[in-house]
Amino acid sequence: MAIRKIWFTCYDHERHVGGQKDTYRHAEAVAALGWDASIVHRERTSPLSWFDSQVPVTTWTQAQAQLDEANDVIVLPEDQSHRCAQYPGWKVIFNKNVCAGFSTMGREPVMLHPCQRKDVLATLVMSDHNKQQLEYACPGHLTMRVLPAIDRSFAGLDADAERDVVLWVPKQENTARTIKHLVECRGRSLAYEPAGVQWRVLEGIEQRHVAELMAKTIVLLFVSAEEGLGRTPIEALEAGAAVAGFRNGTLHEVAPPDGLFEWGDCRGVSEFIITCIKAQRTNRAWFGELQTRGLMCAERFSRPRYLDAVLSAWQAIDAAHAARERDRP
Template sequence: MISRKIYFVCPTNPHPSGGVKQIYRMVDILNKNGFDAAVIHKKADQRETWFPNNTKVVHNPYLFKLIKYLDKKKLSISKKLKLMYLKKISFSIETDSILVFPEIYSSINKIEPFTKKVIFNQNCYYTFNGFPLGSSAEDFPYNKKNTLETIVVSEDSKNYIQTAFPNTSVHRIRLGINASIFNFSENKEKIIAFMPRKLSEDSTQIINIFQSRNNNSDWKIMPIDNKSENEVAEILKKAAIFLSFNHKEGFGLPPVEAMSCGCYVIGYRGQAGKEYFNSEFSAPVEDGNILEFVLKIEEATKVYDRNPHEIINKGRIASEFVLANYTISNEEKDIINIWNDIMVRAEKLE
C-alpha cells in the first residue's frame, strides 16, 4: 500500500528556513518507516547544507518553471520552447504518485492535474497569497477531490483551515525539537538574542529604545542570522533572554528552540504561539506593542541582575515544557499515522 512515491516540492530559500527543514524532516521520517519519499528541488545537485542531512533529493526544473509560468495569462513562444526543453530533460512524475506542495503556491490545481496532492501548510496565514479577491471555491486546491489531505503544524492553523475550508481533511502534526542539539544549559550570560529577519521594523525600535534607556547596561544584544543549526543552538544556550518576533506564524520554531535551550522568552506569540507562550516561564507581549515589549525586557534584565537564578529557573521550566510536549517521537508518530491514512484514501480514489 505504501509503495507509491511521494514527492515534496521544496522552494529555494537564500536563508536558513524552518519550513524547509521540516520538509526534509518529514521525508526522512517517511523513508525511515517504509515509504518512498523524496524532496524535489529545482536545480541539479541542489540541497540544503546549513543543517546536516542525507535526505533523498531529486531535481525537476520543468516543475518549478511551470509553477512560475502558470500565473501568466499568455506565454511567449520562447517561454513555451523553454518549457518543452525542460520537460524533456526532467524526469516524469508517475501518475500514481503523490505531490506534496507547500502553502505558498496558488496554482497547484493546474500542475499534474490528474496526480493526487497533499498540502503541507506550515503557515496558514499564507494560504490565500496569490489568489485575487473574489476567487471562487473551485480556485482553491483545498476544495479539490484530488487533494487528499492538508497537514498543519499547530492548533491555530488547524482551526484556520477547517474554518476556511470546512469540507477538507486537515490534520495537525506536533513538531519535535531535536533535544540532542537544542537542550537546556544553565551557563547563561547577559545576552539578549533575537532573529533580525523577523519584523525588523519592530526589533529596531525595541532594541534602540531599550539601549537608549539603559545606555550603561552591560547586557549584550546578539542577532542570530545566517548561522547553522548547531551555531544557533550554541548562542541560545548562552543567552539568558530571547526576543520573539513571531508574526502570524504557522508555529514559530525560533522561540520554542530558545525555550528548549533554557532562554527566558519575551515577545510576540504570532497566534500559533498561544499554545506554548506560558506566563509561568515566558513573557508574552501583545502583537505590535513596542513599549510593553521594551518594559518587559527591562524588567527581566533587572531581575537577572539582582538574582540570575530566578530567570535561569524560568528557562529550566520552559525547557522541560518544550521537551515534554514537542518530542521527535510524537512528531514521527503523527506523521506516520497521517500518511497511513492518506495512502488508504489514495487507494480508494483509484
C-alpha cells in the same frame, strides 16, 4: 493500493528558510516510518548544504519520468499550492504558514481553493491556530496537524552559563526595532544601562553556530503573529533562553505565558526583557524557574511526539488516497 512514493518539492536556493528545513526533516521522518520518500528540486541534484540531510534528492525531470499518477503523492509548500493544478496526480499541501499560503493568491477572487480540489488529498499544518483557520475555510477537507522538527543540538546546553545576548528574529522588523529602542531608552532614562548586553539578529548565521549563540541568549524576541509555528522559539527554550513576544497567533502554543503579551503591547514585552536582563545579575533563581517552565513547554515537541504526529497524518492520508482511488470512475 497504498501510496507508492511521496515526492516532497523544495526550492533550489540556499537561503536559510525554515520551511525548507521542515520539508527535508518531514521527508526523513516519513522515510524512517516506512514510506518511500524523496526531495524534488527543480534542477539541483544535491541536498541543501546548510544543514545535514539523510533523504534522497532528485530533479523534477527525473521525478516526472518515475511518477505513478495513481499511486504517488506530490507534496507542495503552501506558497505553491495555488499552482497545484500544474502538477499531475495526487497532491498534499504542506502548509507551514496559512498567511503565506493565502497571500500568494493575490487580490482577485479565487474560484477554487487548493483545499477544495478533488486531487488534493489533505493539508498538513504545524499549529492548532493554522488548523482552525483552514478548517473554517474548507470544512470537510482533511487537515492534519504535525509538529516542527526541532534541532536536538540545543538541548542540554548549560542553563547556568553566562548570558549576554538578546536575540531577535527578523520578522515584523519595525515592531522588533521599536522594542529594542524602548528597552535601551528606558535603561538610560533610569540610569540603568544593560552593560555588556548585545542585540543580535538571527540572520545569515550558519546553522552550526546558532546553538553557540542560543547558549548565550537571555531572551529571544519573536513578534510575528503570522507564523505557522516558529521552530526557533522552541529551540531557544531548549537552550535555556526566555521567549518574549505576543500571544496572538501561534506563539502561545509554544512558550510559557510569562513573556507573552497582547498584540502591540511593546511596553509589556520591553519590561519583560529588562526584567530578564536584570535577573542575570540580581535574581538568577527567578530566571532559573522561567527556564524550567520553558523546558517543559519544549518537551511537547520531543522526537517521539514528532514521529507519532507524522505517522498519524500519513496513515490518514494513505486511507484518504485509497478511498479516492476506489471512488474514481
